[in-house]
Amino acid sequence: MDAQPSLPTDDRLPKAELHVHLEGTATPTLVRRLAARNGMSLPEGLFSADGRFLWTGFLHFLRAYDDAASAIRTEEDYRDVTREYLGHCAAEGAIYVEVMASPDHAALAGLSFEAHLAGVASGIEDARAAHGIEARIIVTCVRHFGPERAIELARACARNPHPLLTGFGMGGDENRHSAAAFAPAFRIAREEAGLGCTAHAGEAAGPDSVRDVLDHLPVSRIGHGVRASEDPALLDRLAAAGTVLEVCPTSNLRTGVYPDAAAHPLNRLRDAGCAVTLNSDDPPYFGTTIGGEYAFARAGFGWTEAALLAATRTALEGAFLDEPARGRLLARLPEAP
Numbered sequence: 001m002d003a004q005p006s007l008p009t010d011d012r013l014p015k016a017e018l019h020v021h022l023e024g025t026a027t028p029t030l031v032r033r034l035a036a037r038n039g040m041s042l043p044e045g046l047f048s049a050d051g052r053f054l055w056t057g058f059l060h061f062l063r064a065y066d067d068a069a070s071a072i073r074t075e076e077d078y079r080d081v082t083r084e085y086l087g088h089c090a091a092e093g094a095i096y097v098e099v100m101a102s103p104d105h106a107a108l109a110g111l112s113f114e115a116h117l118a119g120v121a122s123g124i125e126d127a128r129a130a131h132g133i134e135a136r137i138i139v140t141c142v143r144h145f146g147p148e149r150a151i152e153l154a155r156a157c158a159r160n161p162h163p164l165l166t167g168f169g170m171g172g173d174e175n176r177h178s179a180a181a182f183a184p185a186f187r188i189a190r191e192e193a194g195l196g197c198t199a200h201a202g203e204a205a206g207p208d209s210v211r212d213v214l215d216h217l218p219v220s221r222i223g224h225g226v227r228a229s230e231d232p233a234l235l236d237r238l239a240a241a242g243t244v245l246e247v248c249p250t251s252n253l254r255t256g257v258y259p260d261a262a263a264h265p266l267n268r269l270r271d272a273g274c275a276v277t278l279n280s281d282d283p284p285y286f287g288t289t290i291g292g293e294y295a296f297a298r299a300g301f302g303w304t305e306a307a308l309l310a311a312t313r314t315a316l317e318g319a320f321l322d323e324p325a326r327g328r329l330l331a332r333l334p335e336a337p
Contacts, residue, residue: 010294013308014333016096016315017089017279017290018198019223019246021140021171022078022120023069023105024282025085028053034080035071043067053285058204058255061285066105073109075119082123082135090131092291096316096329097133099124100140100169103153113156121164134329136166136320138198141185143172150185158193166320168195169223174205180216190218196320198246202227203257207234214243221246221318226257229265229272239273244318249296250288251281261300270307277315278308309333 026034028051035042046067048054053068055061072081082099089097099120106116117137124135139157141150150170157168168189170182179199189195199217202210203224210228213219214237225245228234238245249266258264270276278293280286288296297303297311316329 010298010305011091011093011291013093013294013305014312015089015092015094015290015294015308016277016312016319016329017094018098018221018244018277018315018319019248019279019281020085020097020099020290021282022081022085022099022101023072024065024285025099026068026072026081027084027284028068030081030084031068031071034073034077038071038073038077040071040073042071052287055285061255065282065285069102069105070109072105074111075115075122078106078111078116078119079123079126082120083126083130086124086127086133086135087131089290090127090133092289094133094290095312095332096319096321097135097290098138098167098319099135100138100171102140102142102171103156104142104145104149113153114160117160117162117165121162124164134325135164137162137164138167138169138320139165139195140169140171141182143170143174143182143200144176145172147177147181147185150182151188154185154188154193157189157195161193166196166322168193168197170199170217171223172200174201174203174209178216179209179212183216186217186219196220198223200224203252203255207231210234210238214238214241220244224248224252225274226252226265226269228274229268232272235269235272235274239275242275244275244277244314245269246279247276248279248281248293249300250286250293251279254286261296264301266297266301275314275318276311277318278311 055064197219198221200223201213206227221244
């Protein structure tokens with residue numbers, strides 16, 4: 001698919017991101033480099049003639065994502081992917097990012113949970129030293145891999161505490177399994193590993209998906225959550241609870257959840273009192289960046305600089321962070337204009 005035209009970004013404006021899939025941050029250039037380093041061939045048709053990822057629908061996107069992610073195979077690879085992405089974010093003014101890392105993708109390459117975690121953590125530390133950007137890790141289970149695999153990942157988190165591993169989440173097919181089936185995994189993650197919790201809902205599936213997660217999982221945030229806009233009572237519930245929505249506007253347009261910005265409920269969610277943040281999801285696949293999402297909110301939805309700074313503040317307040325780190329980051333925000 002063609003990339004969305006790039007918009008000018010304000011690199012001075014502090015930004016924060018809570019919803020980005022680590023494997024989905026690797027650019028075509030980096031994927032090619034990792035494949036060469038690992039002596040592997042990438043599938044035909046993964047890239048367009050001008051070097052971008054090539055996909056023509058959501059299922060094709062998932063296949064392209066998995067094909068590209070297969071090039072990320074070693075601890076060193078995960079360090080490089082993390083470091084490069086955070087460097088790009090810092091260049092656009094981001095001061096904080098949470099990366100959703102998938103041990104399941106790493107396991108397909110034969111990499112252990114421990115080595116995967118070490119590689120991502122090393123990349124975060126390198127980026128902090130080089131760019132002053134802060135980051136944390138959300139270990140993400142895959143819904144369509146089933147609740148037993150989610151339990152295994154939650155137990156691995158509890159066995160491998162790390163100061164940079166602060167969250168547990170769930171992605172994958174919303175239409176597979178009920179949220180209640182994952183309650184044991186999230187209980188382990190929350191009570192035994194002490195992690196903050198989030199889950200994808202209300203993207204491919206409707207508001208009932210969001211309600212199902214809220215009813216059964218100990219989440220303080222919802223990944224996407226945009227389909228909650230179809231249910232006024234659910235919007236009231238989200239606003240009253242202060243549940244943070246990790247909204248990814250460009251992603252929602254590119255994957256066909258909404259046809260255009262006019263149909264997207266970003267402003268309706270905010271006007272309903274929901275805690276809304278801006279996120280890039282899988283940036284090189286969707287032709288965006290975290291800076292691009294802030295620029296899109298300004299150009300496509302009429303957000304002022306004050307509204308953009310409020311989204312950054314909301315993200316930092318909802319981040320899976322220790323309080324001293326949260327305070328240091330909040331202190332980096334200017335007064336609202």
